[in-house]
Amino acid sequence: MRLFSLVSVLAFIVSCTSQETPPASRSAQFTGYPQNLFSSFKTDxxxxxxxxxxxxxxxxxxxxxxxxxxxxxxxLSFDGYPQNLPQIVTRLSSTKNQAGYRVDADMFFLVPQKSGDTLRIPIESEELDRVFSRLYTKYGGTPV
Structure with missing residues (x-):
C-alpha cells in the first residue's frame, strides 16, 4: 500500500514539473557523427x-x-520560367568541431528565371525550427 502512495506522490511531482522543450533552432550539436540522421534524410x-x-x-x-x-x-509570384519548374530544397550540413559535430539545416525554394538565373527564396518559420529541434533531439543532438 505504501508503494502506491509513493508512486502517486512521484507522479504528481513529475506532472507539476515543467517539461523542457528544446529551443526552436535549425542547428544542433552531436557528440559523434549523426549517421542515423543523415541515413534517414537520404531514405526520406x-x-x-x-x-x-x-x-x-x-x-x-x-x-x-x-x-x-x-x-x-x-x-507567377516570382516571374519564374515554366519550362524549368521550381523546387523546394532541404539542406543538412555537418561540420566537425571540438565537441563532435554541428549540424545545420536550411530550407528554401529555387525558382528558375527566364533570364537563366535561379532565385533562392528562404523559408523562415519558428514552427519549422521547432520541428528541426525535435528531429535533432530524437537523433541524439542538442539544439543550439
Whole structure:
C-alpha cells in the first residue's frame, strides 16, 4: 500500500514539473557523427520527384518537386520560367568541431528565371525550427 502512495506522490511531482522543450533552432550539436540522421534524410528523399544530392563534404540536399498549386504560385509570384519548374530544397550540413559535430539545416525554394538565373527564396518559420529541434533531439543532438 505504501508503494502506491509513493508512486502517486512521484507522479504528481513529475506532472507539476515543467517539461523542457528544446529551443526552436535549425542547428544542433552531436557528440559523434549523426549517421542515423543523415541515413534517414537520404531514405526520406526517395519519393517520386525527389532528388538526393551531395553538394560538398558533409552537405546533402533533398530537392523536391512541388504540387501544381505551389508550382504555379511560385512561377507567377516570382516571374519564374515554366519550362524549368521550381523546387523546394532541404539542406543538412555537418561540420566537425571540438565537441563532435554541428549540424545545420536550411530550407528554401529555387525558382528558375527566364533570364537563366535561379532565385533562392528562404523559408523562415519558428514552427519549422521547432520541428528541426525535435528531429535533432530524437537523433541524439542538442539544439543550439
Amino acid at each position: 528523399c526517395a519519393g517520386p520527384g525527389d532528388k538526393y544530392v551531395k553538394t560538398a563534404t558533409g552537405s546533402f540536399e533533398c530537392r523536391e518537386t512541388l504540387p501544381p498549386e505551389a508550382t504555379a504560385y511560385l512561377i
